Amino acid sequence: KEANRRDICSWSPYGSTLLYHQPRTCPVPIDDTAASRIGDWSPWSYLPYCVKPRNKPRSSPPYCVFSSDHYRAGHGLSVITTPQLAASIADTLDDGTVPPPIRNHPSSFLAHSSGPGPAFEIKDLPGRGKGAVATRKIRQWEVAMVAYPAVIAQMDLWEALGPDQIRAVLRQAIQQLPSEQQGVVLSLDHSTGGALVQDILNTNIFGIELDGVMHMGLYPESSRLNHNCRPNAFWRYSKDNLAMEVVAIRAIEVGEEITHSYAPLGLNYKDRRETLKEWGFTCKCPLCSSSRRVIQQSDQRRNRIREVRAVLAEREDLSGDQVDKLAGELLRLIGEEKLEVQLVVYYEVIARAYMGAFDFEKAKEYANMCENAWIQYGGLDHDNVEGMKQLWRDLDEML
Numbered sequence: 001k002e003a004n005r006r007d008i009c010s011w012s013p014y015g016s017t018l019l020y021h022q023p024r025t026c027p028v029p030i031d032d033t034a035a036s037r038i039g040d041w042s043p044w045s046y047l048p049y050c051v052k053p054r055n056k057p058r059s060s061p062p063y064c065v066f067s068s069d070h071y072r073a074g075h076g077l078s079v080i081t082t083p084q085l086a087a088s089i090a091d092t093l094d095d096g097t098v099p100p101p102i103r104n105h106p107s108s109f110l111a112h113s114s115g116p117g118p119a120f121e122i123k124d125l126p127g128r129g130k131g132a133v134a135t136r137k138i139r140q141w142e143v144a145m146v147a148y149p150a151v152i153a154q155m156d157l158w159e160a161l162g163p164d165q166i167r168a169v170l171r172q173a174i175q176q177l178p179s180e181q182q183g184v185v186l187s188l189d190h191s192t193g194g195a196l197v198q199d200i201l202n203t204n205i206f207g208i209e210l211d212g213v214m215h216m217g218l219y220p221e222s223s224r225l226n227h228n229c230r231p232n233a234f235w236r237y238s239k240d241n242l243a244m245e246v247v248a249i250r251a252i253e254v255g256e257e258i259t260h261s262y263a264p265l266g267l268n269y270k271d272r273r274e275t276l277k278e279w280g281f282t283c284k285c286p287l288c289s290s291s292r293r294v295i296q297q298s299d300q301r302r303n304r305i306r307e308v309r310a311v312l313a314e315r316e317d318l319s320g321d322q323v324d325k326l327a328g329e330l331l332r333l334i335g336e337e338k339l340e341v342q343l344v345v346y347y348e349v350i351a352r353a354y355m356g357a358f359d360f361e362k363a364k365e366y367a368n369m370c371e372n373a374w375i376q377y378g379g380l381d382h383d384n385v386e387g388m389k390q391l392w393r394d395l396d397e398m399l
């Protein structure tokens, strides 16, 4: 009975978990041979271009280029992945699967442009190339930017394919984009070295998950966002419609650059530099451009944040008063370091520390703060809603 339901793909773990419920169809995965045999490769605009990944076992599925000309009002999309994963995202090609709040956002190119227009402009910035600068005040939790992918490629592409195969699939993926989108992609920044398209991908990708498999997502609009070690925004994307939202973590003033962090948050200066080497640049954000004394003070705070977190998470003999003191110190340091994006994680650590100290009122207070922050942070379909439910279950069991 289940298998007959149109909204469940038997081979797809996502099946019916759409937040924005659309009837889901379940296209059959096709490679180039199957598509030519049946003479149909819809919903894709071109016959898939497939290669056998040279560095994977012989039984592995091919990696194919699937392109759509009409994706997001004709901006186009090329996906380099297995036939099965391509079939699992076929429904997202339909503009109708983008929920109205995202589709109608002023920065979305699907919006009918009678509204106020985007809240940012792309400008040249000293030492950092181009970047997005706020043209009006952006409120905390406001979606500042909506973006859609132009290229998606399986994350292990560079290892799975031989160099000639990589060149061939990238050439095909770019050639099959509408010409305007080709120009947009080829004009993106690149700083990691090597062949142009591969370098553009390495410089600009966001890691996204399709059916549990990591992919590189190239989102040209949000590619212009620079890194900041004290970011004022973060990004999230929806598996259901592939749209990316850039959200303000605190109020952003007119003229302020909108930034996110490319590196895990909370690293000290040396570790951040090491991590950002992979991206091929030396960070020139305001913190990294400060005096040595300011950087040292920041490092001390960041080291202390890690220590306090470890004490709260690991010590089982803390009293309520001790948790009060440590939680207060942790939140003060996070505020001083402007690492608000991490609060979701720390609220849970504090809630669990209060549970350990049998102060259930405070535990509930922080569990509530954690849940509200996750909802603001990830939206209702965020994976961590499950983690939150576990926190509440653990708390209920103790009461």
Ligand SMILES: C[S@@+](CC[C@H](N)C(=O)[O-])C[C@H]1O[C@@H](n2cnc3c(N)ncnc32)[C@H](O)[C@@H]1O
Binding pocket: 127, 128, 129, 130, 131, 188, 189, 190, 191, 203, 204, 223, 224, 225, 226, 227, 228, 279, 280, 281, 282, 283, 284, 285
């Ligand atoms: C994803 S792009 C960001 C937009 C880019 N600035 C542009 O002009 O399109 C990443 C590149 O921007 C530059 N960049 C980003 N954040 C930076 C920072 N904090 N300091 C210096 N350069 C930065 C680096 O060249 C990096 O490789």
